[in-house]
Amino acid sequence: MSDFRMFIGGSAGSIAPISSILSSLPADFNMIVTVVIHASADSKTSMTETLANNCKLTVIEISDKEKPIPNTVYVAPSGYHLYVENNEVFSLSVDKKVHFSRPAIDVTFTSAAEVFGKYCIAILFSGANEDGAEGLLNVKRHGGLTIVQSPASSQVSIMPQSAIDNGAASKVLLPIEISDLLLNYNDLA
Amino acid sequence: MVINLAKELSILDEQQITEELRTENIEIDLLISAIKAKIGYDLSGYARASIKRRFGQLAIDENVKYIGELIPKLLHSHQCQSNFINRLTVNVSALFRHPISFLSLRETILPYLASFPRRDIWIAGCATGEEAYSMAILLEEVGLLNNTQIHATDINTDVLKQAQTGVLTKGLNKEDAARYQASGGTLSLSHYFSTAYNKQKLSQHLLDHISFSHHNVLQDKVFCSAQLVMCRNVMIYFDLNTQNSALSLFHNSLVQNGYLVIGEKESLLNSPFNNVLKTINEPAKIYQRKSIENV
Numbered sequence: 001m002s003d004f005r006m007f008i009g010g011s012a013g014s015i016a017p018i019s020s021i022l023s024s025l026p027a028d029f030n031m032i033v034t035v036v037i038h039a040s041a042d043s044k045t046s047m048t049e050t051l052a053n054n055c056k057l058t059v060i061e062i063s064d065k066e067k068p069i070p071n072t073v074y075v076a077p078s079g080y081h082l083y084v085e086n087n088e089v090f091s092l093s094v095d096k097k098v099h100f101s102r103p104a105i106d107v108t109f110t111s112a113a114e115v116f117g118k119y120c121i122a123i124l125f126s127g128a129n130e131d132g133a134e135g136l137l138n139v140k141r142h143g144g145l146t147i148v149q150s151p152a153s154s155q156v157s158i159m160p161q162s163a164i165d166n167g168a169a170s171k172v173l174l175p176i177e178i179s180d181l182l183l184n185y186n187d188l189a
Numbered sequence: 190m191v192i193n194l195a196k197e198l199s200i201l202d203e204q205q206i207t208e209e210l211r212t213e214n215i216e217i218d219l220l221i222s223a224i225k226a227k228i229g230y231d232l233s234g235y236a237r238a239s240i241k242r243r244f245g246q247l248a249i250d251e252n253v254k255y256i257g258e259l260i261p262k263l264l265h266s267h268q269c270q271s272n273f274i275n276r277l278t279v280n281v282s283a284l285f286r287h288p289i290s291f292l293s294l295r296e297t298i299l300p301y302l303a304s305f306p307r308r309d310i311w312i313a314g315c316a317t318g319e320e321a322y323s324m325a326i327l328l329e330e331v332g333l334l335n336n337t338q339i340h341a342t343d344i345n346t347d348v349l350k351q352a353q354t355g356v357l358t359k360g361l362n363k364e365d366a367a368r369y370q371a372s373g374g375t376l377s378l379s380h381y382f383s384t385a386y387n388k389q390k391l392s393q394h395l396l397d398h399i400s401f402s403h404h405n406v407l408q409d410k411v412f413c414s415a416q417l418v419m420c421r422n423v424m425i426y427f428d429l430n431t432q433n434s435a436l437s438l439f440h441n442s443l444v445q446n447g448y449l450v451i452g453e454k455e456s457l458l459n460s461p462f463n464n465v466l467k468t469i470n471e472p473a474k475i476y477q478r479k480s481i482e483n484v
Binding site for chain 2: 064067141142
């Protein structure tokens with residue numbers, strides 16, 4: 001299994017590019033992928049089902065204290081903040097919202113940064129608020145690789161632009177370039 | 190090559206980051222020890238990442254830079270001591286949260302509990318009371334309220350005071366109504382509340398069936414012998430070992446064939462209690478204490 005861990009965050013307008021990138025990953029991608037997307041709690045279709053469409057990796061919604069296994073995409077459940085514990089199990093909380101959001105991307109990225117350090121790859125996509133920018137900066141401070149979807153290619157540019165503005169972005173890329181980079185990572189690892 | 194790329198992109202010295210994290214971990218451990226020694230609450234079994242975030246928030250609220258600076262405040266400020274645990278253990282709740290669980294209670298579990306002459310239901314970690322209110326409404330609707338006592342407990346004395354009043358912290362909204370209906374409710378939810386000064390209060394005859402008490406599931410003993418124990422979104426704050434201590438307490442408090450209800454995203458899959466609790470409805474997170482001959 002790859003030592004690297006991938007964390008993906010997004011909000012409004014992010015489901016399409018995230019879905020497309022996940023479906024480009026091979027079944028033996030070998031890296032654990034975790035996705036945090038803001039969703040309205042009353043949305044009818046489950047995020048997990050949407051992401052599982054066309055995805056060659058297994059996509060599952062996280063339960064508290066779940067221990068992740070490779071070749072799987074883990075999705076943060078709506079209504080809960082998602083943390084990575086030091087012994088690498090996930091944990092959930094219903095603490096107050098951050099940037100009006102639960103799950104908040106900042107919460108997950110920050111705990112991932114502290115646990116995985118330079119082995120953390122964090123990618124932030126389209127969205128209509130500033131959640132994720134601080135978390136992404138924490139990933140960068142801890143030596144991780146931070147990628148932001150280019151604002152021009154984002155349906156809503158506020159979220160990626162906030163991350164670029166606070167200096168959190170190591171790379172600003174189009175969704176197709178993000179796919180290519182991730183596939184090459186797999187070859188190298 | 191991958192590692193080189195990661196190194197190239199790092200902006201802070203790796204040693205410096207490691208040292209920062211190490212220091213912060215020391216501060217967290219010292220604060221946990223100080224809390225235990227000074228006010229008797231043992232937070233050592235709490236899930237580390239979320240308790241760390243709560244400590245961090247408290248440090249911001251107290252206007253200090255480091256978690257370690259909370260220690261002298263805890264030790265020397267009387268005001269800080271009195272509400273320290275309350276500020277660390279605020280949980281949110283909602284009426285009829287996880288409706289399919291309430292639906293299963295209505296359709297399957299409560300009809301079975303009707304065979305007992307009277308019932309005790311323990312809501313462990315009741316927060317601001319919504320779970321207990323929902324249970325009282327459900328019992329009223331299936332005609333079992335009269336011989337049922339709901340025991341609602343929490344570690345947090347502030348939320349207990351709030352819960353005791355029967356007044357909702359947030360006004361009824363359409364999401365509450367939708368969850369009530371998804372729980373099998375057919376009336377208007379407002380039927381169970383009176384409104385005054387823009388606040389809604391649970392009907393007194395429902396509130397009379399709920400007792401509110403202080404209880405810490407990690408340090409106190411079995412609260413009561415119960416036919417039904419409900420503890421949702423409390424164990425997510427604990428590490429795995431501590432979750433097992435809580436499960437042991439709940440198991441011990443259940444009568445034979447009594448039921449345990451846990452949170453929507455909580456799991457018994459990796460727990461030793463998988464053997465002594467039978468799954469009744471996994472999506473609804475309802476389990477049953479096996480009778481002795483079946484263990």
